[in-house]
Amino acid sequence: MAAGAAAGAWVLVLSLWGAAVGGRNITARIGKPLVLNCRGAPKKPPQQLEWKLNTGRTEAWKVLSPQGGSWDSVARVLPNGSLLLPAVGIQDEGTFQCRATSRNGKETRSAYQVRVYQIPGKPEIVDPASELMAGAPNKVGTCVSEGGYPAGTLNWHSDGKPLIPDGNGVSVQEETRRHPETGLFTLQSELTVTPAWGGAPHPTFSCSFSPGLPRHRALHTAPIQLRVWEPVPPEVQVMVQPEGGKVVLGGTVTLTCETPTQSSLQIHWIKDGTPLHLPPSPVLLLHEVQREDQGTYSCIATHPSHGPQESPAVRVIVEAEEGPIAGSVEGQELGTVALVLGILGGLGIAALLIGAIKWRRQRRGREERKAPENQEEEEERAELNQPEEPEAAESSAARP
Ligand SMILES: *[C@@H]1O[C@H](CO)[C@@H](O)[C@H](O)[C@H]1NC(C)=O
Numbered sequence: 001m002a003a004g005a006a007a008g009a010w011v012l013v014l015s016l017w018g019a020a021v022g023g024r025n026i027t028a029r030i031g032k033p034l035v036l037n038c039r040g041a042p043k044k045p046p047q048q049l050e051w052k053l054n055t056g057r058t059e060a061w062k063v064l065s066p067q068g069g070s071w072d073s074v075a076r077v078l079p080n081g082s083l084l085l086p087a088v089g090i091q092d093e094g095t096f097q098c099r100a101t102s103r104n105g106k107e108t109r110s111a112y113q114v115r116v117y118q119i120p121g122k123p124e125i126v127d128p129a130s131e132l133m134a135g136a137p138n139k140v141g142t143c144v145s146e147g148g149y150p151a152g153t154l155n156w157h158s159d160g161k162p163l164i165p166d167g168n169g170v171s172v173q174e175e176t177r178r179h180p181e182t183g184l185f186t187l188q189s190e191l192t193v194t195p196a197w198g199g200a201p202h203p204t205f206s207c208s209f210s211p212g213l214p215r216h217r218a219l220h221t222a223p224i225q226l227r228v229w230e231p232v233p234p235e236v237q238v239m240v241q242p243e244g245g246k247v248v249l250g251g252t253v254t255l256t257c258e259t260p261t262q263s264s265l266q267i268h269w270i271k272d273g274t275p276l277h278l279p280p281s282p283v284l285l286l287h288e289v290q291r292e293d294q295g296t297y298s299c300i301a302t303h304p305s306h307g308p309q310e311s312p313a314v315r316v317i318v319e320a321e322e323g324p325i326a327g328s329v330e331g332q333e334l335g336t337v338a339l340v341l342g343i344l345g346g347l348g349i350a351a352l353l354i355g356a357i358k359w360r361r362q363r364r365g366r367e368e369r370k371a372p373e374n375q376e377e378e379e380e381r382a383e384l385n386q387p388e389e390p391e392a393a394e395s396s397a398a399r400p
């Protein structure tokens, strides 16, 4: 009797609630039996009551009464007027209504909105990464939740905080599949993160499944802990425009210092091994290039946590412009050639003169031996000839 009273009280509570909201939301686990009570119905037959249901199995409203019209495998009216669904399926989601008339002729209606659910297996992170590389997008792993209903959602967490995909440092690729027979969902969520330089060295990642129904607990994966590896940043290098670093006098050269992480770096420039006193900039622009701009250039990138890194040097070659400048270069070359020829010519003439003087002296000597004249005259001539020789040599050498 006590149990009956308790049941009655329970029915009353449900009845009042149902009346207040005009229909109850029921969530029933797939595969389990579901009993829906018909408020106001006499506990035992004979009863005047009727169940109406509109679900995924019915085309429109289906009417069930205790007298007949049983729909055995799916739903049947129990002797106490309640409706039993022996094993709820996705198809049973829908609206259920009962209209009962009590012994004293009072009519009572009940209404239920039935939704079903299935708890998926514990989500798992498959293919987890072993380590992550700072500054690059890394696949952390794929979170998989299998066999849930309704679909629900997968969410990632790192070090206890939710990871919100921003398409920048955090991105998630999701896939939802539905089993063709059971209608249950399989969710996949692949997480890609770009760990920041100097960030947490051993972040943890976990994934949780949030059911698509209120008052249902989330399910969490075991966390995975990964190591963030900070590689030496890829080499710093200078890109030069125009290509090859060849520029005409008065032209423009653009040198760009390329670094892996542009933002946090200070770029300084070096020409022929000497730092240029310019404000830090990743771009060095040489306008109206002069001959003295020719040389080798390199850049130094200073990273707060890695120290300075110098790029290999690139050459800037200043070429003469075609036209008047090219002509003047040729003129200079011709001048040099003329000078050399002039000197050679001068030396040749000097050699000839020396040769001629020597020949004259030898001939004179032979004449003396043939016809010796008086000694005094001879000595006088010798004195006159003596200074003649160096004078002639000097004057001829000086002449170009
Ligand atoms: C039942 O669910 C619907 C939507 O799912 C909601 O609007 C309504 O407030 C719920 N009713 C109760 C009694 O919880």
Ligand SMILES: *[C@@H]1O[C@H](CO)[C@@H](O)[C@H](O)[C@H]1NC(C)=O
Residues within 6 Å of the ligand: 007, 011, 035, 037, 038, 078, 080, 081, 082
């Ligand atoms: C009717 O019977 C079913 C099964 O025995 C029980 O679960 C349900 O609570 C009963 N309904 C009422 C209103 O007592």
